[in-house]
Amino acid sequence: MKNSDQSLPGLYIHVPFCKSKCPYCDFYSITSLSLIPAWLSGIKKEVLIYKDRFGYFDSLYLGGGTPTIISEPDLIHLVDYLFTHFYFSPDSEISIEANPDDITQEKLKLLRNLGINRISLGAQSFNDYDLLYLSRRHTVLQTRRVIEMIRSAGFTNLGIDLMYGLNGQTETDWCKTLESAVDYKPEHISCYQLTIKKGTPFKQKKFKPLNESKERSLFMSTSALLEQAGYLHYEVSNFAREEKYICRHNAKYWNHTPYLGLGPSAHSFSPNQRWWNVKSLNKYCELLQKNRPPRAGTESLTEEQLQLEYLCLGLRTSAGIDRRFLNNLSALKELTDAKLVSIKGGRVVPTREGFLFADSIPLLLSE
């Protein structure tokens, strides 16, 4: 990766549609697919607002929701529109999130033709009980077939998203899921511990949170198993088979690289400014109708706030933070003694165990 490329902004498009709502999910997504045209014309209007401010990107991320849900013509239209109004560097990373249940051979072909070169597949588990527990709409068999299809369609950058810490899932079960994923040698694996957010149906009844020792043990085994298999544990929940497969778009969130997010609930950042869109498609379209930016909020970050974010984002990644940035040396010493961080090439980087305390360490290191 060239340095100049690394600092180019990324573009995120939020596709807020799903066939049905998963009970643990707190992303903004709705099931009224009839609103797709309204959303699409909204996105197009929003592009016009930013096309002068953001000219040049090196990553595009179609996320959701379920981006693969939109029809072929709509998808073509959207991507063409983006490519017409924005510039993308030739080696851009162009990702799309996909669920095993809405992938077809034809769709994959289309995605390839559109220039999409990375697929992030919401496999979640290689155990059918888990999929049932999560009320997913696909089976393990489907996932397996889809992965083969993706490979044979010529995609050389595949990310598999998994979820652990489910009730009824033993550590052995989870390791089996991980091994199944590793068997496919995906370029990227994300392993998210199931966390229950306010307002989701899971919160209300189904999920019994695990105790911390269990969570800890699952986390440590995950990291050990994947590193053993040759993956880099480069962020709390993310693993890459090689450095070049680190998700370029997501890394921008952790590096304070600018990004533009379009669509309801999308967040954007451009030096010292952050803003976020309304979390309602109706509102979103309404504001755009009135030629107003569909924002719900903005903030200007002070130097101090930027530094605080630098600290807490940096310590979630294996790149860590610049040691010269820290003044609280006694806390640093305590943390190195406790083997939660180590100093590598002038940078303070979290150890595997340090990742487990990524939300405590910034506070300990701050003054």
Added chain:
Amino acid sequence: MEPINDQTIIRNFSIIAHIDHGKSTLADRLLELTGAVSAREMTPQYLDKMDLERERGITIKAQTVSLAYQALDGKTYRLNLIDTPGHMDFSYEVSRSLAACEGALLVVDATQGIEAQTLANLDLALENKLKIIPVINKIDLPQADPQRVKEEIELLLGVDSAEIMEVSAKSGTNVHIVLEAIVKRIPAPSGKKDNPLSALIFDSWYDTYQGVIVLIRVFEGKIFPGMRIKLFASNNEYEVNRVGIFSPAAKDTEGLSTGEVGFIIAGIKNLRDIQVGDTITDACQPTIKPFPGFQELKPMVFCGVYPSFPEQYNPLREALEKLRLNDSSFTFEPENSVALGFGFHCGFLGLLHKEIIQERLEREFNLDLVSTAPNVVYTVTTLKGDIVKIESPDQLPPPQEIAHIAEPYILASIPTPVKYLGEILKLCEEKRGMQRDLKYLSPEKVVLKYEIPLNEVVWDFNDRLKSLSRGYASFDYEFLDFRNSSMVKLDLLLNGSKIDALSLLVPKEKAYYIGKGLVEKIRKIIPRHLFEVVIQAAIGSKVIARDSIPPLRKNVTAKCYGGDITRKRKLLEKQKEGKKRMKQVGKISIPQEAFLSILKVS
């Protein structure tokens, strides 16, 4: 103005009442009726000087006012109303103000009846042999029950119901009758004008321009500008510059004669040079005997007061110095705690006094404070026979050098509806109380008197009394004496290090129970750390209670993308703010509440 020659037209009196029974309102009406203040000038509670007092509804600094009243017999009388502090923390000062009077209006709220402060004040008035005029106030209120309150007063004072007046201080109903009763029932002052000067100091305060202003009651002889005076207790001599009365504005007079009440200014620079209760006499021709009952005012309750942020240490010191200019009854000394850093060890007359000072520090001086659990003063007799005053647990000599420890006892007056009696008796027993009296004022109301260690009261006695009686029982007290008891020092240790600011002196028989409660409390307050935190309560080297806070095993959220960053940063900002307010002992962060929570261990 000339001093009053005819003693028979002077009446010196106070108004005593439970809080909110209408003392200030009645005083306002008296001022208005005698024309001292016109209705237009009148702001409610005219005599309460400080804002803080008005908000809390408590009069702290006594202020005296002289009224001219033309009675029905055609004569004009000089009525000196002597205001008393509103709380028993100041019981000595109240008793000195009452000593300056011949009579007192005992004001009782017609909807509430007799309350704790009514009783405690009445005890002091009776000790001073005052003529008591019972006044039932607030008869205008629909829920007023003057008949019931009358019965209570009759039982309490053994007076005839005809002597009890019913008024409304608010509307003014019957207030003129009160004025007549003052003239008729309260005796004129005795004492001889030709004797050498003997005057009682019952209040003093500091004025930036005038220096110390002293309020006095002349018992014998005269005082006038130019006179050289001597103070009995301090032996200091001064020359009187000004003499006068408040009516209510300060008015200079040619002097004050026997029976009169007023102020003097005598070039006294420091409030500390003057002590309430001291006797003033003529330096050239001193009286032989001082006015009886003088005591030096000694703080009884102590606690550490620390700034939340170290940079507020100097502002705190300056604020304490300023407050002390006008309140010689509280003390402070620099102190240093491992847990809390640099602060002050402060002494107060009582709990309310402590609260008032703290509140003023926080409010008037904008300080953010942490105070340690209050403890009372103890006297330790060592085996060598020395007597040492102990103002904080750290000062306790090693156990092998102690012959015995004595702690202060109070006499608590607790009037309560009968239905809460059982619970209150239990509470008093738990607090090592000894019953002294139990008297029915009516079939529904009973007055309890208990001798209780002050130590038991500084914690949560009042809160618990209020909650178990739903606020119906009240409580007031006066100091009795020091009595031997078996106290031990209870230390709190975190991972083996003693937290000095959390040490306590507790009665031996309760040490185990308190230690256990304390450990439990602290366990709930200290956040989890990356390592285990072991909490122990110990007496000397003997651990009597133990618990631990398990280490944090994991603290990381799974996802952190564009939409999560702001929330994460805000949380971190909040935690950083919180961290600033935590005290660090070694690697352990202790929230400030920990230092207060030990008050509520029961």
